[in-house]
Amino acid sequence: MTRLLMIFIGGGVGATLRYGISIFCTKYFSFFPIGTLIVNLLGCFLIGFLTETFSYRIVSTELKLAILTGMLGALTTFSTFGLETYHLFKQNNLILAVSNVLFNLIMGIVLLVLGIMFSRFLFAR
Numbered sequence: 542m543t544r545l546l547m548i549f550i551g552g553g554v555g556a557t558l559r560y561g562i563s564i565f566c567t568k569y570f571s572f573f574p575i576g577t578l579i580v581n582l583l584g585c586f587l588i589g590f591l592t593e594t595f596s597y598r599i600v601s602t603e604l605k606l607a608i609l610t611g612m613l614g615a616l617t618t619f620s621t622f623g624l625e626t627y628h629l630f631k632q633n634n635l636i637l638a639v640s641n642v643l644f645n646l647i648m649g650i651v652l653l654v655l656g657i658m659f660s661r662f663l664f665a666r
Contacts (some may be wrong), residue, residue, distance in 0.1 A: 547603045551611020559616050573637060574625040577618050578644055584617030585649035589656025597664035 559580050566576030588609060595605055622645055629638035 544603055544606050547607035548611040548614075551607035551613075552615040553611075555612035555615030555617075558612075559618055563618075574622070574629075574641060577622050577625055578641070578648075581617050581619065581622060581645050582648050582652050584613050586652035586656040587616075588613050589653035590660045591656075593657045593660035594664060597660070 562580050562583075563576035566579060570576075591608060591613075622641070626638050626641050629635075629641060
């Protein structure tokens with residue numbers, strides 16, 4: 542039961558962060574779904590960094606679940622990414638739709654690797 546509660550709390554934090562980032566970005570970048578791109582890239586970096594960091598530090602299973610499953614699971618919005626890409630295609634914005642796919646996927650993987658490398662730089666001795 543404690544593990545479910547930790548996932549629930551982490552999910553609330555991640556969803557709130559996602560909402561705040563999306564609202565902020567939509568205010569300034571309404572032509573492109575930059576908010577979703579930012580949370581997906583941030584989520585990729587953080588999951589890489591934290592997963593690697595947790596391999597160097599003793600962290601409880603409950604805390605890992607709260608952060609990785611709860612917070613990052615709610616923060617990253619891959620389903621929203623799919624819907625926004627669909628809408629760009631539907632609006633005949635082929636270049637923006639393809640750009641959205643490429644930025645999210647390629648930069649997400651690059652930032653995941655950078656997160657792992659950053660953690661190793663900080664903690665691997």
